Amino acid sequence: MEPRFLLLSDVAAELNVSDSQVYHMVRSGELPAIKIGGRGQWRVERARLEEYIAAKYAETAAWVAKNPLVDREDEA
Incomplete structure (x- = not known):
């Protein structure tokens, strides 16, 4: 059974980002x-x-x- 609550380092590993990025996301209220x-x-x-x-x-x-990929051949 997976734990209900995760350490910030666990979240960082799940998202493949740094611990400091997760800390910023938490402190800013984003996460x-x-x-x-x-x-x-x-x-x-x-x-x-x-x-x-x-x-x-x-x-x-x-x-x-909103930002479709434009084929470079169409730009010519």
Whole structure:
């Protein structure tokens, strides 16, 4: 069974980005997370990560639709 909450380093590994990029995403509010424990350690709920990934797929699809790939032969 997968854990409900992930360390930021686990999220970074899942997204194949750096730990500092994930920390920035959390601190900016882009990726929902919670602080727990006396030392205020960040955790990302797996369900929130999956929602974030789904939203990024939708955002990317919208961008692709608005920015179609132009065949270089058509430019000539």
